[in-house]
Amino acid sequence: MGNAADRGADGAERIVIENAYVATVDAADTEHASGHVVVAGNRIESVGAGPAPAVENVARRIDAGGHLVTPGLVNTHHHFYQWITRGLAQDSILFDWLVELYPTWAQITDELCHAAAQGSAAALMLSGCSTAMDHAYVFPRGAGDILGAEIEAVAELGMRFQPTRGSMDRSRKDGGLPPDNAVEDTDEALAATEAAIDRWHDPSFDSMLRITAAPCSPFSVSTELMREAAVLARRKGVRLHTHGSETVEEEKFCHELFGMGPTDYFESVGWLGDDVWMAHSVHMNDSDITKFAATGTGVATCPSSNARLAAGVARVPDMLRHGVPVGLGVDGTASNESGELGTELRNLLLFNRVQWGADALTARQALRVGTVGGARVLGREREIGSIEPGKLADLAVWKMDGVLHSGIADKVAALVLGAAAPLSLLLVNGVPVVEHGHLTRVDETTIAANVAAASTTLARRAGLA
Numbered sequence: 001m002g003n004a005a006d007r008g009a010d011g012a013e014r015i016v017i018e019n020a021y022v023a024t025v026d027a028a029d030t031e032h033a034s035g036h037v038v039v040a041g042n043r044i045e046s047v048g049a050g051p052a053p054a055v056e057n058v059a060r061r062i063d064a065g066g067h068l069v070t071p072g073l074v075n076t077h078h079h080f081y082q083w084i085t086r087g088l089a090q091d092s093i094l095f096d097w098l099v100e101l102y103p104t105w106a107q108i109t110d111e112l113c114h115a116a117a118q119g120s121a122a123a124l125m126l127s128g129c130s131t132a133m134d135h136a137y138v139f140p141r142g143a144g145d146i147l148g149a150e151i152e153a154v155a156e157l158g159m160r161f162q163p164t165r166g167s168m169d170r171s172r173k174d175g176g177l178p179p180d181n182a183v184e185d186t187d188e189a190l191a192a193t194e195a196a197i198d199r200w201h202d203p204s205f206d207s208m209l210r211i212t213a214a215p216c217s218p219f220s221v222s223t224e225l226m227r228e229a230a231v232l233a234r235r236k237g238v239r240l241h242t243h244g245s246e247t248v249e250e251e252k253f254c255h256e257l258f259g260m261g262p263t264d265y266f267e268s269v270g271w272l273g274d275d276v277w278m279a280h281s282v283h284m285n286d287s288d289i290t291k292f293a294a295t296g297t298g299v300a301t302c303p304s305s306n307a308r309l310a311a312g313v314a315r316v317p318d319m320l321r322h323g324v325p326v327g328l329g330v331d332g333t334a335s336n337e338s339g340e341l342g343t344e345l346r347n348l349l350l351f352n353r354v355q356w357g358a359d360a361l362t363a364r365q366a367l368r369v370g371t372v373g374g375a376r377v378l379g380r381e382r383e384i385g386s387i388e389p390g391k392l393a394d395l396a397v398w399k400m401d402g403v404l405h406s407g408i409a410d411k412v413a414a415l416v417l418g419a420a421a422p423l424s425l426l427l428v429n430g431v432p433v434v435e436h437g438h439l440t441r442v443d444e445t446t447i448a449a450n451v452a453a454a455s456t457t458l459a460r461r462a463g464l465a
Contacts, residue, residue: 011057012040012041012042012043012057013040013041013057013058013059014038014039014040014045014055014056014057014058014059014060015038015039015058015059015060015061015062015393015427015430016036016037016038016039016052016055016058016060016061016062017036017037017038017039017052017062017064017069017395017397018035018036018051018052018061018062018063018064019034019036019051019063019064019065020032020034020035020036020037020064020065020067020068020069020397021033021034021035021067021068021069021400021411022035022036022037022047022068022069022387023068023069023070023364023367023387023411023412024047024071024386024387024388025070025071025367025368025371025372025385025386025387026386026387026388027386029364029368031412032047032048032049032050033049034049034050035047035048035049035050035069036048036049036050036051036052037052037069037387037395038052038053038055039393039395039427039430040055040430041393041430042206042392042393042429042430042431043389043390043391043392043393043430044387044388044389044390044391044392044393044395045389046389047387047388047389062397062425064397064424065401066399066400066401066406067397067398067399067400067401067424068397068398068400068411068412068414068415068421069387069395069396069397069398070128070367070371070387070395070396070398070415071130071371071372071384071385071386071387071394071395071396072128072129072130072131072371072384072394072395072396072426072427072428073127073128073129073130073131073328073341073342073345073370073371073374073396074129074130074131074132074327074328074370074371074372074373074374074375074377074378074380074384074385075124075129075131075132075133075328075329075330075341075374076133076277076279076298076300076327076328076329076374076377076378077133077135077241077279077280077300077302077327077329077330077331078120078124078132078133078134078135078329078330078331078332079134079135079136079137079331079332079333079334080113080116080117080120080121080134080136080150080332081105081108081112081113081116081117081136081138081146081150081332082105082116082120082332082333082334082335083115083116083117083119083120083123083333083339083451084112084115084116084119084451084454084455084458085101085104085105085334085455085458086333086334086337087337088100088101088104088334088464089101089334092309093247093249093309093310093311094246094247094249094250094309094311095177095247095249097309097334097335098177098178099177101334102177102178102179102182103179103182103462104458104459104462104464105138105182106138106140106178106179106181106182106462107140107458107461107462108138108140108143108146108458109140109143109144109146110143110144110145110146110148110149111144111149111454112454112457112458113136113146113149113150113153114149114150114152114153115153115447115450115451115453115454116451116454117134117149117150117153117154118153118154118156118157118442118447118450118451119339119447119448119450119451120134120333120339121153121154121157121159122157122439122442122444122447123333123338123339123340124159124330124339124340124341125157125158125159125426125433125434125439126340126423126434126437126438126439127340127341127342127343127420127423128341128342128396128398128421128423128426129159129341129342130159130160130384130394130395130396130426130427130428130433131159131160131161131162131374131375131378131380131384131394131428132154132159132160132161132162132341133161133162133163133164133212133241133378134150134154134161134162134163134164135164135166135214135216135241135279135332136150136163136164136165136166137164137166137167137168137214137215137216137220138166138168138178138182139167139184139192140181140182141181147163147165147196147200150163151163151200151209155208155209156441156442157433157439157441157442158428158429158431158433158440158441159428159433160207160208160209160384160392160394160428160429161208161209161210162209162210162211162212162378162380163209163211163212164211164212164213164214164241165192165193165196165197165211165212165213165214166214166215166216167184167189167190167192167193167214167215167216167221167225167229168182168183168184168189168215168216168220168221169183169184169185169186169189169221169222169225170183170219170220170221170222171183174222175257176219176220176221177219177220178220183220186222186224186225186228189215189225190225190228190229190232193213193229193232194232194236196211197211197213197236197238198236201236201238203237205382205383205392206383206392206429208429210238210239210378211238212233212238212239212240212241213229213230213232213233213236213238213239213240213241214229214240214241214242215229215242216242216243217242217243217244217246217250218242218243218244218250218253218254218257218258218262218265219250219253219254219257221242223258223269226242226269226271227269227270230269230270230271231270233275234275238275239275239276239277239378239379240271240273240275240276240277241276241277241278241279241300242266242271242278242279243278243279243280244262244263244266244278244279244280244281245261245262245263245278245280245281245282245283245284245288246279246280246281246282246283246306246311247282247283247309247311247312248283248312250262250283251283261285261288262288263284263287263288263291263292266278266297267291272291272292272295272297273295273296273297274295274296274297274298274325275379276295276297276298277297277298277299277300277325277327277377277378278297278298278299278300279299279300279302279329279331280299280300280301280302280305280306280311280314280331281299281300281301281314281319282306282311282312282313282314283312284314284315284319289315289318289319289322289324290322292319292322292324293319293322293323293324296325297324297325298324298325298326298327298376298377299314299316299319299324299325299326299327299377300326300327300328300329300374300377301314301316301326301327301328301329301348301369302328302329302330302331302336302344303328303344303347303348303351303352304330304331304336304338304343304344304347305329305330305331305332305335305336306331306351307347307351308335308336309335313351313352313354313355313356315356316348316352316360316361316369317352317356317360317361320361320365320369325373325376325377326369326373326377327369327370327373327374327375327376327377327378328341328344328345328348328369328370328373328374329344330344340420341370342420342421342423343420344370345366345367345370345415345416346366346416346417346418348361348366348369348370349361349362349363349365349366349416349417363410363412363413363415363416363417364412366416367412367415367416371385371386372385372386373385392429392430393427393429393430394427394428394429395425395426395427396423396425396426397423397424397425397426397427398415398421398422398423398424399421399422399423399424400414400415400421402422404418404419404421404422405418405419405421422437423437424436424437
Protein backbone atom coordinates (compact mmCIF):
# COMPACT_ATOMS: atom_id res chain seq x y z
CA MET A 1 0.00 0.00 0.00
CA GLY A 2 2.86 2.35 0.86
CA ASN A 3 4.65 1.71 -2.42
CA ALA A 4 1.39 2.12 -4.33
CA ALA A 5 0.88 5.53 -2.71
CA ASP A 6 4.45 6.58 -3.57
CA ARG A 7 3.92 5.73 -7.22
CA GLY A 8 0.71 7.72 -7.32
CA ALA A 9 2.26 10.79 -5.66
CA ASP A 10 5.52 10.88 -7.62
CA GLY A 11 5.37 14.01 -9.75
CA ALA A 12 1.58 14.02 -9.78
CA GLU A 13 -0.64 17.06 -9.68
CA ARG A 14 -2.64 17.35 -6.48
CA ILE A 15 -6.20 18.17 -5.49
CA VAL A 16 -6.47 19.50 -1.94
CA ILE A 17 -9.85 19.35 -0.19
CA GLU A 18 -10.00 21.28 3.11
CA ASN A 19 -12.41 22.46 5.80
CA ALA A 20 -14.72 19.48 5.26
CA TYR A 21 -16.37 16.97 7.55
CA VAL A 22 -14.54 13.79 6.52
CA ALA A 23 -15.99 10.32 7.15
CA THR A 24 -13.16 7.98 6.21
CA VAL A 25 -15.03 4.68 6.79
CA ASP A 26 -11.72 3.11 7.72
CA ALA A 27 -11.51 0.19 10.15
CA ALA A 28 -11.90 2.55 13.12
CA ASP A 29 -14.65 4.66 11.49
CA THR A 30 -12.39 7.69 11.85
CA GLU A 31 -14.13 11.02 11.26
CA HIS A 32 -12.81 14.58 11.19
CA ALA A 33 -15.22 17.42 11.95
CA SER A 34 -12.94 19.81 10.07
CA GLY A 35 -10.47 17.89 8.01
CA HIS A 36 -8.63 17.53 4.74
CA VAL A 37 -7.99 15.04 1.97
CA VAL A 38 -5.05 15.36 -0.42
CA VAL A 39 -5.22 13.54 -3.74
CA ALA A 40 -2.03 12.99 -5.76
CA GLY A 41 -2.75 11.73 -9.26
CA ASN A 42 -5.20 8.88 -8.83
CA ARG A 43 -4.29 8.08 -5.19
CA ILE A 44 -5.23 9.44 -1.80
CA GLU A 45 -2.02 10.88 -0.40
CA SER A 46 -3.16 12.06 3.01
CA VAL A 47 -6.25 12.52 5.16
CA GLY A 48 -6.57 14.03 8.60
CA ALA A 49 -7.85 16.72 10.89
CA GLY A 50 -7.31 20.42 10.25
CA PRO A 51 -5.72 22.05 7.20
CA ALA A 52 -3.79 20.02 4.67
CA PRO A 53 -0.01 19.84 4.97
CA ALA A 54 2.06 21.96 2.63
CA VAL A 55 2.40 20.13 -0.68
CA GLU A 56 3.65 20.96 -4.16
CA ASN A 57 1.99 20.75 -7.58
CA VAL A 58 -1.47 21.77 -6.33
CA ALA A 59 -3.68 21.91 -9.42
CA ARG A 60 -6.84 22.60 -7.45
CA ARG A 61 -7.61 23.65 -3.89
CA ILE A 62 -11.19 23.21 -2.67
CA ASP A 63 -12.66 24.92 0.37
CA ALA A 64 -15.26 22.31 1.31
CA GLY A 65 -16.79 24.14 4.26
CA GLY A 66 -20.35 22.92 4.80
CA HIS A 67 -19.60 19.67 2.95
CA LEU A 68 -19.23 16.01 3.89
CA VAL A 69 -16.54 13.95 2.19
CA THR A 70 -17.06 10.19 1.99
CA PRO A 71 -15.66 7.41 -0.14
CA GLY A 72 -17.48 7.09 -3.44
CA LEU A 73 -20.39 4.68 -3.14
CA VAL A 74 -20.06 1.16 -4.54
CA ASN A 75 -22.95 -0.51 -6.36
CA THR A 76 -22.82 -4.31 -6.14
CA HIS A 77 -25.86 -5.34 -8.22
CA HIS A 78 -27.51 -3.82 -11.27
CA HIS A 79 -28.90 -4.55 -14.75
CA PHE A 80 -28.07 -1.54 -16.90
CA TYR A 81 -30.15 -2.60 -19.91
CA GLN A 82 -33.33 -2.26 -17.84
CA TRP A 83 -33.06 1.54 -17.88
CA ILE A 84 -35.12 1.54 -21.08
CA THR A 85 -37.88 -0.72 -19.66
CA ARG A 86 -38.78 1.22 -16.53
CA GLY A 87 -42.37 1.51 -15.37
CA LEU A 88 -43.59 -1.85 -16.70
CA ALA A 89 -45.15 -4.73 -14.73
CA GLN A 90 -45.76 -2.31 -11.90
CA ASP A 91 -47.76 -4.60 -9.62
CA SER A 92 -46.05 -7.98 -10.05
CA ILE A 93 -43.94 -10.29 -7.91
CA LEU A 94 -40.61 -11.44 -9.32
CA PHE A 95 -41.63 -14.47 -11.41
CA ASP A 96 -44.66 -12.72 -12.96
CA TRP A 97 -42.54 -9.61 -13.57
CA LEU A 98 -39.90 -11.70 -15.34
CA VAL A 99 -42.43 -13.54 -17.49
CA GLU A 100 -43.89 -10.20 -18.60
CA LEU A 101 -40.56 -8.53 -19.31
CA TYR A 102 -38.39 -11.30 -20.79
CA PRO A 103 -40.03 -11.06 -24.27
CA THR A 104 -39.19 -7.36 -24.36
CA TRP A 105 -35.64 -7.85 -23.13
CA ALA A 106 -35.16 -10.51 -25.81
CA GLN A 107 -35.37 -7.65 -28.36
CA ILE A 108 -32.45 -5.60 -27.05
CA THR A 109 -29.47 -4.71 -29.24
CA ASP A 110 -26.02 -3.32 -28.55
CA GLU A 111 -27.08 0.15 -29.72
CA LEU A 112 -30.04 0.18 -27.34
CA CYS A 113 -27.87 -1.09 -24.50
CA HIS A 114 -25.36 1.72 -25.04
CA ALA A 115 -28.11 4.26 -24.40
CA ALA A 116 -29.47 2.29 -21.45
CA ALA A 117 -26.02 1.94 -19.88
CA GLN A 118 -25.40 5.66 -20.06
CA GLY A 119 -28.74 6.36 -18.41
CA SER A 120 -28.00 3.85 -15.66
CA ALA A 121 -24.45 5.04 -15.09
CA ALA A 122 -25.52 8.70 -15.06
CA ALA A 123 -28.12 8.07 -12.36
CA LEU A 124 -25.57 6.19 -10.26
CA MET A 125 -22.84 8.80 -10.58
CA LEU A 126 -25.16 11.72 -9.85
CA SER A 127 -26.08 9.96 -6.60
CA GLY A 128 -22.48 9.55 -5.46
CA CYS A 129 -21.56 6.17 -6.96
CA SER A 130 -17.98 5.86 -8.19
CA THR A 131 -17.85 2.08 -8.81
CA ALA A 132 -20.56 -0.17 -10.18
CA MET A 133 -21.02 -3.67 -11.40
CA ASP A 134 -23.55 -4.60 -14.06
CA HIS A 135 -25.14 -8.02 -14.39
CA ALA A 136 -25.67 -8.41 -18.13
CA TYR A 137 -27.15 -11.81 -18.89
CA VAL A 138 -29.49 -11.34 -21.89
CA PHE A 139 -27.64 -11.88 -25.17
CA PRO A 140 -30.14 -12.44 -28.01
CA ARG A 141 -28.73 -13.81 -31.24
CA GLY A 142 -27.93 -11.10 -33.74
CA ALA A 143 -28.03 -8.35 -31.10
CA GLY A 144 -24.42 -7.29 -31.62
CA ASP A 145 -21.75 -6.66 -28.99
CA ILE A 146 -23.95 -5.90 -25.97
CA LEU A 147 -21.25 -6.13 -23.31
CA GLY A 148 -18.84 -4.10 -25.41
CA ALA A 149 -21.46 -1.40 -25.92
CA GLU A 150 -22.03 -1.12 -22.16
CA ILE A 151 -18.31 -0.97 -21.43
CA GLU A 152 -17.84 1.78 -24.01
CA ALA A 153 -20.82 3.74 -22.65
CA VAL A 154 -19.56 3.68 -19.07
CA ALA A 155 -15.98 4.52 -20.06
CA GLU A 156 -17.27 7.68 -21.74
CA LEU A 157 -18.74 8.83 -18.41
CA GLY A 158 -15.68 7.87 -16.33
CA MET A 159 -17.09 5.50 -13.72
CA ARG A 160 -15.09 2.55 -12.38
CA PHE A 161 -16.79 -0.54 -13.80
CA GLN A 162 -17.06 -4.23 -12.96
CA PRO A 163 -19.51 -5.69 -15.49
CA THR A 164 -20.34 -9.36 -15.71
CA ARG A 165 -20.61 -11.66 -18.65
CA GLY A 166 -23.81 -13.34 -17.54
CA SER A 167 -25.73 -16.12 -19.24
CA MET A 168 -28.90 -18.19 -19.37
CA ASP A 169 -29.32 -21.65 -20.90
CA ARG A 170 -32.58 -22.85 -19.28
CA SER A 171 -35.53 -21.58 -21.31
CA ARG A 172 -39.24 -22.34 -21.07
CA LYS A 173 -38.85 -25.59 -22.96
CA ASP A 174 -36.44 -26.74 -20.23
CA GLY A 175 -38.63 -25.62 -17.34
CA GLY A 176 -37.17 -22.11 -16.98
CA LEU A 177 -38.77 -18.69 -17.34
CA PRO A 178 -36.97 -17.01 -20.29
CA PRO A 179 -38.31 -17.47 -23.84
CA ASP A 180 -36.24 -19.74 -26.05
CA ASN A 181 -34.78 -16.87 -28.09
CA ALA A 182 -33.36 -15.20 -24.97
CA VAL A 183 -31.00 -18.01 -23.93
CA GLU A 184 -27.72 -19.46 -25.19
CA ASP A 185 -26.28 -22.93 -25.59
CA THR A 186 -24.26 -23.95 -22.52
CA ASP A 187 -20.93 -24.29 -24.32
CA GLU A 188 -21.58 -21.09 -26.23
CA ALA A 189 -22.20 -19.18 -22.98
CA LEU A 190 -19.03 -20.51 -21.39
CA ALA A 191 -16.95 -19.66 -24.45
CA ALA A 192 -18.36 -16.14 -24.58
CA THR A 193 -17.61 -15.65 -20.89
CA GLU A 194 -13.99 -16.70 -21.33
CA ALA A 195 -13.65 -14.47 -24.38
CA ALA A 196 -14.97 -11.48 -22.42
CA ILE A 197 -12.46 -12.09 -19.63
CA ASP A 198 -9.59 -12.38 -22.09
CA ARG A 199 -10.67 -9.24 -23.94
CA TRP A 200 -11.40 -6.85 -21.09
CA HIS A 201 -10.43 -8.01 -17.60
CA ASP A 202 -7.78 -5.83 -15.96
CA PRO A 203 -6.68 -7.19 -12.55
CA SER A 204 -4.30 -4.29 -11.78
CA PHE A 205 -4.58 -2.21 -8.60
CA ASP A 206 -5.65 0.85 -10.60
CA SER A 207 -8.08 -1.05 -12.80
CA MET A 208 -11.09 0.79 -14.17
CA LEU A 209 -12.52 -2.41 -15.67
CA ARG A 210 -12.83 -5.92 -14.30
CA ILE A 211 -14.99 -8.76 -15.59
CA THR A 212 -17.04 -11.22 -13.51
CA ALA A 213 -18.56 -14.56 -14.57
CA ALA A 214 -22.28 -14.49 -13.77
CA PRO A 215 -24.83 -17.11 -14.85
CA CYS A 216 -28.19 -15.48 -14.14
CA SER A 217 -29.98 -17.58 -11.51
CA PRO A 218 -30.80 -21.17 -10.55
CA PHE A 219 -34.15 -20.98 -12.34
CA SER A 220 -32.69 -19.80 -15.68
CA VAL A 221 -29.39 -21.71 -15.74
CA SER A 222 -28.57 -25.40 -15.94
CA THR A 223 -26.55 -27.14 -13.25
CA GLU A 224 -23.85 -27.80 -15.84
CA LEU A 225 -23.49 -24.09 -16.62
CA MET A 226 -23.37 -23.18 -12.93
CA ARG A 227 -20.71 -25.78 -12.19
CA GLU A 228 -18.56 -25.10 -15.25
CA ALA A 229 -18.78 -21.32 -14.83
CA ALA A 230 -17.26 -21.70 -11.35
CA VAL A 231 -14.45 -23.81 -12.77
CA LEU A 232 -13.85 -21.28 -15.54
CA ALA A 233 -13.86 -18.26 -13.22
CA ARG A 234 -11.33 -19.82 -10.86
CA ARG A 235 -9.11 -20.87 -13.73
CA LYS A 236 -9.15 -17.30 -15.04
CA GLY A 237 -8.89 -15.62 -11.62
CA VAL A 238 -12.15 -13.67 -11.71
CA ARG A 239 -15.11 -13.43 -9.36
CA LEU A 240 -18.53 -15.14 -9.54
CA HIS A 241 -21.97 -13.59 -9.21
CA THR A 242 -25.59 -14.73 -9.48
CA HIS A 243 -29.04 -14.20 -7.98
CA GLY A 244 -29.90 -16.22 -4.89
CA SER A 245 -32.65 -16.62 -2.30
CA GLU A 246 -34.54 -13.63 -3.67
CA THR A 247 -38.14 -14.86 -3.22
CA VAL A 248 -40.17 -17.64 -1.62
CA GLU A 249 -41.07 -18.78 -5.14
CA GLU A 250 -37.38 -19.31 -5.91
CA GLU A 251 -36.99 -21.32 -2.71
CA LYS A 252 -39.87 -23.55 -3.77
CA PHE A 253 -38.46 -23.87 -7.31
CA CYS A 254 -35.07 -25.02 -5.99
CA HIS A 255 -36.61 -27.62 -3.68
CA GLU A 256 -38.76 -28.97 -6.52
CA LEU A 257 -35.96 -29.05 -9.09
CA PHE A 258 -32.88 -29.85 -7.00
CA GLY A 259 -34.30 -31.29 -3.79
CA MET A 260 -32.64 -28.58 -1.69
CA GLY A 261 -32.73 -24.84 -0.99
CA PRO A 262 -30.65 -22.26 -2.90
CA THR A 263 -27.68 -22.11 -0.50
CA ASP A 264 -27.27 -25.88 -0.37
CA TYR A 265 -27.59 -25.99 -4.15
CA PHE A 266 -24.90 -23.32 -4.53
CA GLU A 267 -22.66 -25.31 -2.22
CA SER A 268 -23.21 -28.46 -4.31
CA VAL A 269 -22.01 -26.75 -7.51
CA GLY A 270 -18.99 -24.97 -6.01
CA TRP A 271 -20.63 -21.59 -5.59
CA LEU A 272 -19.72 -20.72 -2.02
CA GLY A 273 -16.44 -18.92 -1.41
CA ASP A 274 -14.75 -15.59 -0.87
CA ASP A 275 -14.70 -15.04 -4.64
CA VAL A 276 -18.52 -15.27 -4.87
CA TRP A 277 -21.34 -12.88 -4.11
CA MET A 278 -25.11 -13.31 -4.45
CA ALA A 279 -27.72 -10.72 -5.26
CA HIS A 280 -30.58 -10.25 -2.77
CA SER A 281 -30.30 -13.19 -0.32
CA VAL A 282 -33.63 -12.19 1.20
CA HIS A 283 -34.84 -15.61 2.32
CA MET A 284 -31.85 -16.91 4.28
CA ASN A 285 -32.16 -19.15 7.33
CA ASP A 286 -29.58 -19.43 10.13
CA SER A 287 -27.78 -22.28 8.37
CA ASP A 288 -27.51 -20.27 5.16
CA ILE A 289 -26.02 -17.27 6.96
CA THR A 290 -23.56 -19.51 8.81
CA LYS A 291 -22.38 -21.05 5.52
CA PHE A 292 -21.96 -17.65 3.89
CA ALA A 293 -19.98 -16.41 6.88
CA ALA A 294 -17.77 -19.50 7.04
CA THR A 295 -16.90 -19.32 3.34
CA GLY A 296 -16.73 -15.53 2.94
CA THR A 297 -19.53 -15.57 0.37
CA GLY A 298 -20.84 -12.04 -0.15
CA VAL A 299 -24.29 -10.50 -0.51
CA ALA A 300 -25.58 -7.56 -2.55
CA THR A 301 -28.65 -6.29 -0.73
CA CYS A 302 -31.14 -4.31 -2.85
CA PRO A 303 -33.70 -2.68 -0.53
CA SER A 304 -35.83 -0.74 -3.03
CA SER A 305 -36.04 -3.48 -5.63
CA ASN A 306 -36.96 -6.07 -3.01
CA ALA A 307 -39.72 -3.74 -1.82
CA ARG A 308 -40.93 -2.98 -5.37
CA LEU A 309 -41.34 -6.72 -6.06
CA ALA A 310 -42.61 -7.49 -2.53
CA ALA A 311 -39.75 -9.96 -2.06
CA GLY A 312 -39.05 -9.05 1.56
CA VAL A 313 -36.20 -7.60 3.62
CA ALA A 314 -32.85 -9.37 3.81
CA ARG A 315 -31.44 -10.21 7.24
CA VAL A 316 -28.65 -7.68 6.89
CA PRO A 317 -28.11 -7.11 10.65
CA ASP A 318 -27.70 -10.85 11.22
CA MET A 319 -25.37 -11.15 8.24
CA LEU A 320 -23.18 -8.32 9.49
CA ARG A 321 -23.04 -9.78 13.01
CA HIS A 322 -21.84 -13.09 11.56
CA GLY A 323 -19.22 -11.43 9.36
CA VAL A 324 -20.89 -11.96 5.97
CA PRO A 325 -19.57 -9.42 3.42
CA VAL A 326 -22.54 -7.18 2.51
CA GLY A 327 -22.71 -4.47 -0.15
CA LEU A 328 -25.49 -2.26 -1.44
CA GLY A 329 -27.23 -2.62 -4.79
CA VAL A 330 -29.70 -0.65 -6.88
CA ASP A 331 -30.76 -3.68 -8.96
CA GLY A 332 -32.16 -3.21 -12.43
CA THR A 333 -34.26 -0.10 -12.91
CA ALA A 334 -37.24 -2.08 -14.15
CA SER A 335 -37.66 -2.90 -10.46
CA ASN A 336 -36.13 0.28 -8.99
CA GLU A 337 -37.02 3.10 -11.32
CA SER A 338 -34.97 5.78 -9.52
CA GLY A 339 -31.67 4.08 -10.38
CA GLU A 340 -29.91 6.00 -7.59
CA LEU A 341 -27.52 4.41 -5.13
CA GLY A 342 -27.37 7.32 -2.68
CA THR A 343 -31.03 6.92 -1.72
CA GLU A 344 -30.47 3.21 -1.07
CA LEU A 345 -28.48 4.15 2.04
CA ARG A 346 -31.68 5.52 3.57
CA ASN A 347 -33.86 2.64 2.43
CA LEU A 348 -31.36 0.10 3.73
CA LEU A 349 -31.54 1.67 7.17
CA LEU A 350 -35.29 2.24 7.27
CA PHE A 351 -36.45 -1.08 5.82
CA ASN A 352 -34.21 -3.06 8.15
CA ARG A 353 -35.47 -1.10 11.14
CA VAL A 354 -39.10 -1.70 10.15
CA GLN A 355 -38.40 -5.42 9.86
CA TRP A 356 -35.86 -6.04 12.62
CA GLY A 357 -36.17 -3.18 15.13
CA ALA A 358 -34.93 0.35 15.83
CA ASP A 359 -31.45 -0.90 16.75
CA ALA A 360 -31.08 -3.09 13.65
CA LEU A 361 -28.67 -0.76 11.82
CA THR A 362 -27.03 2.60 12.43
CA ALA A 363 -26.42 5.36 9.90
CA ARG A 364 -22.72 4.58 9.94
CA GLN A 365 -23.32 0.89 9.33
CA ALA A 366 -25.44 1.84 6.32
CA LEU A 367 -22.64 4.05 4.96
CA ARG A 368 -20.15 1.24 5.55
CA VAL A 369 -22.32 -1.23 3.60
CA GLY A 370 -22.56 1.30 0.76
CA THR A 371 -18.81 1.93 0.58
CA VAL A 372 -16.15 -0.41 1.95
CA GLY A 373 -18.71 -3.21 2.34
CA GLY A 374 -19.39 -3.06 -1.38
CA ALA A 375 -15.68 -2.86 -2.12
CA ARG A 376 -15.14 -6.07 -0.16
CA VAL A 377 -17.99 -7.79 -2.00
CA LEU A 378 -16.36 -6.88 -5.33
CA GLY A 379 -12.94 -8.00 -4.09
CA ARG A 380 -11.54 -4.45 -4.11
CA GLU A 381 -11.33 -3.46 -0.45
CA ARG A 382 -7.55 -2.93 -0.75
CA GLU A 383 -8.09 -0.32 -3.45
CA ILE A 384 -11.38 1.50 -2.83
CA GLY A 385 -14.19 1.94 -0.30
CA SER A 386 -12.50 4.04 2.39
CA ILE A 387 -10.47 7.25 2.56
CA GLU A 388 -6.98 6.07 3.44
CA PRO A 389 -3.52 6.95 2.10
CA GLY A 390 -2.55 4.71 -0.80
CA LYS A 391 -6.10 3.91 -1.87
CA LEU A 392 -7.54 5.05 -5.18
CA ALA A 393 -9.02 8.54 -5.17
CA ASP A 394 -12.73 7.75 -5.49
CA LEU A 395 -14.39 10.45 -3.36
CA ALA A 396 -17.85 11.98 -2.99
CA VAL A 397 -18.20 15.55 -1.72
CA TRP A 398 -21.75 16.21 -0.52
CA LYS A 399 -23.23 19.68 0.08
CA MET A 400 -24.71 19.60 3.59
CA ASP A 401 -25.32 23.29 4.34
CA GLY A 402 -28.33 23.79 2.09
CA VAL A 403 -31.96 24.03 3.09
CA LEU A 404 -32.44 20.24 3.16
CA HIS A 405 -29.58 19.43 5.53
CA SER A 406 -28.39 22.49 7.44
CA GLY A 407 -28.96 22.19 11.16
CA ILE A 408 -28.32 18.43 11.30
CA ALA A 409 -25.16 18.36 13.37
CA ASP A 410 -24.35 14.74 12.57
CA LYS A 411 -23.33 14.91 8.91
CA VAL A 412 -23.37 11.14 8.37
CA ALA A 413 -26.90 10.97 9.77
CA ALA A 414 -27.83 13.88 7.52
CA LEU A 415 -26.58 11.96 4.48
CA VAL A 416 -28.22 8.64 5.38
CA LEU A 417 -31.45 9.74 7.05
CA GLY A 418 -32.02 13.01 5.25
CA ALA A 419 -33.16 13.85 1.75
CA ALA A 420 -30.95 12.90 -1.18
CA ALA A 421 -27.92 15.13 -0.70
CA PRO A 422 -26.68 17.40 -3.51
CA LEU A 423 -23.36 16.19 -4.90
CA SER A 424 -20.82 18.96 -5.35
CA LEU A 425 -18.01 16.75 -6.60
CA LEU A 426 -17.37 13.11 -7.48
CA LEU A 427 -13.82 12.01 -8.13
CA VAL A 428 -13.16 8.66 -9.79
CA ASN A 429 -9.51 7.69 -10.05
CA GLY A 430 -8.68 11.27 -9.09
CA VAL A 431 -10.69 12.74 -11.99
CA PRO A 432 -13.77 14.97 -11.49
CA VAL A 433 -16.65 13.18 -13.21
CA VAL A 434 -19.47 15.08 -11.47
CA GLU A 435 -19.27 18.80 -10.64
CA HIS A 436 -22.04 20.75 -8.91
CA GLY A 437 -24.58 18.02 -9.55
CA HIS A 438 -23.82 17.50 -13.24
CA LEU A 439 -21.75 15.08 -15.30
CA THR A 440 -18.53 16.53 -16.67
CA ARG A 441 -17.90 14.29 -19.67
CA VAL A 442 -21.20 13.64 -21.45
CA ASP A 443 -24.12 16.02 -21.90
CA GLU A 444 -27.08 14.90 -19.77
CA THR A 445 -29.63 16.24 -22.26
CA THR A 446 -28.11 14.04 -24.93
CA ILE A 447 -28.26 10.99 -22.65
CA ALA A 448 -31.93 11.70 -21.88
CA ALA A 449 -32.81 12.05 -25.56
CA ASN A 450 -30.97 8.86 -26.47
CA VAL A 451 -32.71 6.97 -23.66
CA ALA A 452 -36.14 8.19 -24.79
CA ALA A 453 -35.42 7.14 -28.37
CA ALA A 454 -34.09 3.74 -27.27
CA SER A 455 -37.11 3.12 -25.04
CA THR A 456 -39.47 3.89 -27.93
CA THR A 457 -37.50 1.69 -30.33
CA LEU A 458 -37.47 -1.25 -27.93
CA ALA A 459 -41.19 -0.92 -27.19
CA ARG A 460 -41.88 -0.96 -30.92
CA ARG A 461 -39.67 -4.01 -31.46
CA ALA A 462 -41.44 -5.81 -28.61
CA GLY A 463 -44.90 -4.91 -29.86
CA LEU A 464 -45.66 -2.66 -26.88
CA ALA A 465 -46.13 0.50 -28.98
